[in-house]
Amino acid sequence: xxxxxxxxxxxxxxxxxxxxxxxxxxxxxxxxxxxxxxxxxxxxxxxxxxxxxxxxxxxxxxxxxxxxxxxxxxxxxxxxxxxxxxxxxxxxxxxxxxxxxxxxxxxxxxxxxxxxxxxxxxxxxxxxxxxxxxxxxxxxxxxxxxxxxxxxxxxxxxxxxxxxxxxxxxxxxxxxxxxxxxxxxxxxxxxxxxxxxxxxxx
Numbered sequence: 001x002x003x004x005x006x007x008x009x010x011x012x013x014x015x016x017x018x019x020x021x022x023x024x025x026x027x028x029x030x031x032x033x034x035x036x037x038x039x040x041x042x043x044x045x046x047x048x049x050x051x052x053x054x055x056x057x058x059x060x061x062x063x064x065x066x067x068x069x070x071x072x073x074x075x076x077x078x079x080x081x082x083x084x085x086x087x088x089x090x091x092x093x094x095x096x097x098x099x100x101x102x103x104x105x106x107x108x109x110x111x112x113x114x115x116x117x118x119x120x121x122x123x124x125x126x127x128x129x130x131x132x133x134x135x136x137x138x139x140x141x142x143x144x145x146x147x148x149x150x151x152x153x154x155x156x157x158x159x160x161x162x163x164x165x166x167x168x169x170x171x172x173x174x175x176x177x178x179x180x181x182x183x184x185x186x187x188x189x190x191x192x193x194x195x196x197x198x199x200x201x202x
Contacts, residue, residue, distance in 0.1 A: 010104070101141065101147075105134075147163075
């Protein structure tokens with residue numbers, strides 16, 4: 001019997017579009033995303049570098065763009081957060097212990113909160129026993145330590161825990177740790193289909 005659910009954030013609750021961000025970066029003059037930028041993003045998502053250092057790291061590749069322009073382009077990845085998903089989550093929170101585990105950085109969290117407003121973001125956060133962003137805990141999926149961080153901190157029973165994420169690399173690790181998983185297929189499935197898909201029996 002599932003008593004705890006750990007959710008991813010992007011493309012589970014808030015819709016995201018990496019191409020929109022890439023196009024915005026290209027409009028600033030970035031020729032292509034590279035390994036150096038990947039490493040920079042990895043450090044930023046783990047809270048290892050400050051926002052200014054991250055933006056300046058990108059600026060090396062788009063020297064004619066201001067830090068503010070780069071920050072705006074970086075935030076283009078975030079789209080809308082449908083209200084029906086929040087309402088579903090609010091109902092779910094009455095019957096399950098819920099957590100959020102997201103690979104994200106300080107810029108995107110700030111952008112999300114500004115975009116949806118204080119009331120909406122507060123209502124969203126209140127659905128969870130605890131919200132875990134990678135940049136705050138220094139752990140990032142699919143590293144097993146990210147999952148163990150929550151498991152150990154809250155003494156969770158993995159057999160009673162469901163993990164929901166759109167990336168198979170993440171759900172594979174969670175499954176290897178003993179959790180039940182749902183690798184949600186973006187565009188074909190929606191988190192509100194949780195019971196309809198019989199991920200959790202009614």
